Amino acid sequence: MEVSDSLLVTTQVKNVASGMGTYARLLLDGLVARGHSFTIATWGNEIVADRYPTAEWIDVGEKPRFDPTPGSFVMFGRRLADKLDGRRFELVHFLEAREGYAWVGSKKPRGTRVVGTVHDDYPAHVPATPLGLIGRCSDPWTRWVYYHAVGFLERRAYRHFDLLLANSIATARSMSDQYCLDPAMLRVAPLTIARDTEPCEAEALDGRPAILFAGGNFYRKGLDTLLQSIAGLSVRLPGARLHVAGHDRASARLESLAVELGIRDRVSFHGQVPPERVRRMMQGADMLVMVSRREALGLVYLEAFQARTPVVAGDVGGCAELVTDEVSGLLVAPEHPAELADAIHRIANDTDLRERLVRGGLDVLASRTRERLVEETLSAYGIEESAPTGSSLASSRSPVAQSS
Numbered sequence: 001m002e003v004s005d006s007l008l009v010t011t012q013v014k015n016v017a018s019g020m021g022t023y024a025r026l027l028l029d030g031l032v033a034r035g036h037s038f039t040i041a042t043w044g045n046e047i048v049a050d051r052y053p054t055a056e057w058i059d060v061g062e063k064p065r066f067d068p069t070p071g072s073f074v075m076f077g078r079r080l081a082d083k084l085d086g087r088r089f090e091l092v093h094f095l096e097a098r099e100g101y102a103w104v105g106s107k108k109p110r111g112t113r114v115v116g117t118v119h120d121d122y123p124a125h126v127p128a129t130p131l132g133l134i135g136r137c138s139d140p141w142t143r144w145v146y147y148h149a150v151g152f153l154e155r156r157a158y159r160h161f162d163l164l165l166a167n168s169i170a171t172a173r174s175m176s177d178q179y180c181l182d183p184a185m186l187r188v189a190p191l192t193i194a195r196d197t198e199p200c201e202a203e204a205l206d207g208r209p210a211i212l213f214a215g216g217n218f219y220r221k222g223l224d225t226l227l228q229s230i231a232g233l234s235v236r237l238p239g240a241r242l243h244v245a246g247h248d249r250a251s252a253r254l255e256s257l258a259v260e261l262g263i264r265d266r267v268s269f270h271g272q273v274p275p276e277r278v279r280r281m282m283q284g285a286d287m288l289v290m291v292s293r294r295e296a297l298g299l300v301y302l303e304a305f306q307a308r309t310p311v312v313a314g315d316v317g318g319c320a321e322l323v324t325d326e327v328s329g330l331l332v333a334p335e336h337p338a339e340l341a342d343a344i345h346r347i348a349n350d351t352d353l354r355e356r357l358v359r360g361g362l363d364v365l366a367s368r369t370r371e372r373l374v375e376e377t378l379s380a381y382g383i384e385e386s387a388p389t390g391s392s393l394a395s396s397r398s399p400v401a402q403s404s
Contacts, residue, residue: 006038006381007058009080010095011071013046018070019167019299020119023191023373024095028052030374039089041080043072058083069146077102088112091381097164098150101157108160115380116158117165117189120296121174121317123151136293137219138250155179163380165189167297168318189376192368193302200276202283206268207241209286209348212309214278214300218248222291222314224257228337229344231261236345241266245273245281282307287347287354293334295319301329302368305361310354312343328360 008028012021031038032052040047041058049057060079067075073096081103088109094100097116104114126147127133133140158164158179164186166172172186205212211230215221223244230242244267248254251269258264273281282288288304289312297318304311311329313319323329330343347354 005089006091006093007041007084007089008038008093008095009041009099011043011046011073011076011099013040013042013051014048015046019191019297020071020096020117022193022299023117023119023167023189026192026194026370026373027095027377030370031377034374041083043076069150071096071099073099081107091115093117093377093381097158097161098154100161101153104157104160113163113382114161115163115165116161117167118158118171118175119167121171121178122294122296123147123154124174124178125294126151135219135224137217138248138253161185163187165377165380167191168321170317170321171296187376187380189380190368190372191297191299192365192370192373193299193306195306195370200279200283203277203280205241205243205281205284207243207266207286208239209237209241209344210284211240211242211344212245212281212285212288213242213290214245214273214281214288214303215290216246216248218244218246218250218254220293221295222293222334223254225291225335225337225340226289227254227258227261227263227267229341230266231263232337232341233344234263236341237348240344240348241268243268243270243281243285245270245278247272279303279307282309285309287312287344289340289344290314291332291334291340292316292319298322301361302365305358305365308358308362310347310357311361312340312347322364324360324364327357328364329357 010024012024016022016025037054039056039058041060043063044059044061045063047057047059060076060083063072064075077099084103085107089112091113094116097118100116108114126144130140130144133144137143158175158181164175166175166186166188169188172188175181175186176183213223213226226242230240233240255269258267282304287310290300291312291314295314295317301311301313301322311323313323313329313331314334315331316334320331323331325331332340332343
């Protein structure tokens with residue numbers, strides 16, 4: 001059987017629409033810059049041969065219309081397992097670990113080293129009944145069924161990986177605690193964002209201060225709590241305006257909440273916003289506020305650091321690994337509107353605090369480079385940092401804790 005050196009699997013190469021997509025692009029670009037060769041398996045419409053001319057490609061086919069999972073990963077995983085049947089790689093890296101569910105347990109060839117990256121831990125914490133999600137997401141019944149199904153797949157698949165790279169310490173702990181995985185098979189990948197080569201022009205946002213919320217999953221990210229905080233600031237910050245960049249099934253419900261709170265004229269719902277405009281809005285905002293009920297990491301905070309925009313975040317999950325209270329942002333307990341209102345008021349009225357938080361955010365960003373991300377990934381592969389230009393990704397291996 002012919003053995004190719006290494007295979008990197010991802011549903012996003014060209015259309016980077018998530019944190020996972022950002023990770024895939026940065027990693028692939030960084031590996032190419034170091035002269036590594038590899039094979040990429042992805043959807044047919046994600047193949048960009050001109051960007052990675054030295055890579056070989058496995059076309060998993062056309063993305064289906066009716067798979068609602070992120071990246072259509074359920075259908076992708078099944079098709080990929082068929083595509084890989086009979087093929088052997090020394091190293092396989094699923095850039096979204098759950099995409100390996102249909103292959104890693106039953107079709108993984110003996111001797112193949114399998115690495116996966118875990119980007120969230122939400123299925124690991126699904127409550128016992130859908131009632132536990134009411135008020136925490138826009139579609140509690142559907143999401144409860146989805147999380148249970150995904151959690152089942154993850155529990156079965158992850159134990160067959162040789163190494164899992166988690167996007168945060170919190171996510172790694174969830175995998176160990178909730179899925180009973182050996183901590184020795186878990187590492188943390190220092191995820192980051194693409195650095196702007198050219199400064200973007202700020203978009204002028206109404207409001208003094210202009211407060212930005214950016215993202216989907218409005219309830220999980222605490223938009224309802226933020227709306228209550230804006231209502232509580234009506235006297236102290238009468239000129240404040242909230243700008244919501246993103247769309248969710250709960251958009252209409254939260255617009256109604258803004259009406260009930262008497263602040264509809266102080267909130268702008270911009271709907272789905274392209275990434276380029278989000279960057280411009282970041283530049284024009286006085287602060288980014290997103291106090292999530294649960295967050296695996298939150299790359300949006302790094303984007304705010306890059307834009308030199310002060311941050312208010314929730315003291316949960318991976319947020320606290322990016323945002324140090326009073327240093328690179330302010331941390332607030334979720335579902336505490338009064339505490340959140342105080343944090344917003346402080347940033348709006350304390351110039352020294354704003355400048356200190358901006359400096360702290362830039363320090364965090366400086367510590368999370370693409371080079372560090374690639375080096376940590378190569379270490380997970382078993383390759384020394386000084387791997388020679390032109391080497392294959394699986395050209396050197398070192399012992400790492402095995403799970404299977």
